[in-house]
Amino acid sequence: MNNLYTPRMSRAISKSVAIAIIVIIIAAIIAGVGYYYYASQQQKTVSIIWASTQLVPPEEQAFVKGTLLTDFEKQTGIKVSFVGMSYSDMITRITSEEQAGKVTISLIGDLHGNLDLMASKGYLTDLSKFGTLPGRTFPDVLMKYAHLHGILAYIPWMTATYVMVVNKEAFKYLPQGLTKEDVITGSTKWTYQALLEWAKNLYEKTGKKLLGFPAGPNGLFVRFLHGYLYPAFTGAQVKNFNSQDAIKMWNYLKELWQYVNPASTTWDAMADPLLKGEVWIAWDHTARIKDAIEQKPDQFVVVPVPIGPKGRGYILVVAGLAIPKGAPDPQAAWKLIDYLTKPSTQVKVLEKTGFFPTVKEASTQAPAGALQVLIKGVNAQLNAPNPIVAMIPSLGSKSGDFKSIYITAFKQIVLQGQDPQKVLNELYPQLLNLFKETGAPLPPPDSGT
């Protein structure tokens, strides 16, 4: 058994081993070249990071990753990784990346307040150098706020706001001197005085109090007080809290309340009362009236809020897209901004999330029906004359006390009939104290821009 391998055989084996080795080497070289080629191809497909505080809930994130970004990648070949984070995380991360000089994020999606803070520290690129975005018009109001600290700090991305909804029946009872057109376009004749006369007329002709507000415990009526009435009557949310103009405002609200459906103090959202016909004119957040309009798009119109002695006060929630200084790939980020502000993309976002488009052209792109009614209304408000935009102050844990002060004033003055001056004088120091304690700046319009 020892001589199983003859010398010839062993020579044959060594030959086949040599061939095998050569084959393996050749295969390895081919694989190596192939991998190198593949890897270099990979590097050619650009990949960027988009950090956002908006669209973070799982459902919305799935929509962003599964629909928006895959579509974007197909169009441009740019791969985007979407990173959702909280407001405080965003500030911390951008600050540390900017201070270390090693920026990994190419695009930021955040609310106006946060972006303002970043711009004030010089962390954001001036976007005006990228030129314009063709085929879309941003309302002046939004562009005005996007210019921060001497640069175009962000491109308006999505908005949310509070509007009025009118049942078309109510137009039959318009007071003298006010037309349907005035209301729908938000002309200067559509004033708070006109609203009072309209509500009074409705009450006198139908016997019902058909104006309603979400003044229940979970309702957003407090936003109407500090972000709508106060700016419209006093030009500020906080500064003129107990001024003569404010007294006039509260007296107006007392008078108006005679024609407001008393059940308002139990309502948290206006969709239901509108659908049940308990009110014909209502004010609420767009998300909380959406249901009514989706169910009966032909019955309701979304209209801008009325104008007061100082202007048309309204709250605007704006999310913007910004590029940090030293971003790894600003060009790719700009392409993503271009994609996200396209009217067709904006309509998709509205359908899935309830955030409103920031470009006028979106209203013609939306399918007829509920969405179009909503977009038209919000757009009309954004483009109506004499705006006084109010931003919700960022008071953190004290934001509850902020609301509580306005609600207490409403309860004591309007519902319980106490003397406005006395109530306001008592509450004003508490209100100022909130800003002092937290160090938060007064919000627009108090602070100017």
Next chain:
Amino acid sequence: MSSNKQGYSLVERYLPYLLIAPALGYLLFFIGYPLTQGVLLAFTDQNGHFTLQHVYYLLYSPSSNFWPALEDTLALAAAIIPIQIMLALGFSLMLSANFKGKDMALYILIIPLTISDVAGGLIWYSLLTANGFFNKLFMALGIINQPIQFFGYQFRPMEFIAIVLAEVWRATALVFVIIFAGLQMISKEYIEAAEVFGAGTWTKLRHIIFPMLKPSVQTALLIRTLFAFQVFGVVMVLAGRDIPVLAGEAYYEQTILYHYGVAALYALIIAAISVVIGYIYIKMFKAQYLREVTM
């Protein structure tokens, strides 16, 4: 052998503790821990220092609704509970008689028990609202020509009535079930014996049924009163904060105003009131006949 015996007695001595250990652990974890946290929340500030600021806010701040909430919670309990006990007693006596369709009636009476308080509130809201069922019905019948307003701050007395209606409708079934069960347990022999001695209906009720129902009534009262201090969903739906109640204020302070300490204080107050009421009821209703029987 002796060590064995000792071991046995050791087991015997510690076994009970071992057996109640899981229950004790459960209590500590799910009641003891949250209770401690609640007390800490109520009496410390953000930095963890002892403070009475939440108590001051609760009692004296113009934004706090504590006193009206306490008043309204007590008023609601005082209005609702007697009605429920009476109704439940009445229904129980009625249903202990034999008649056709008795089972059906029983089931129908119990239906509201299966409906959550918020849903119950919504049902009554749509029945009583200005465009609701009752107003439309009465207007169509010509009984009224203006809808009756039930809701809104200006109509608080009506809101109070609406809450009482909704609560009576929704939760009487619970009281009824307890009292009805108690009634079923009273042995027929007592009643038959009484009849032999010529007792009339009132005498039977007064001297046999009521005394023997005491434990059931006590249970029903206890459960109902404790629930009355937690009343929340129905009030929130029907009256918002127009009629403040303790549990509602706790919720509001917690979720809308972010006053976690004040919310914890409300929770502790509700707990304290519940303990006191439970104690009073147990003292008040010592079931006499049961004691005599067991003695």
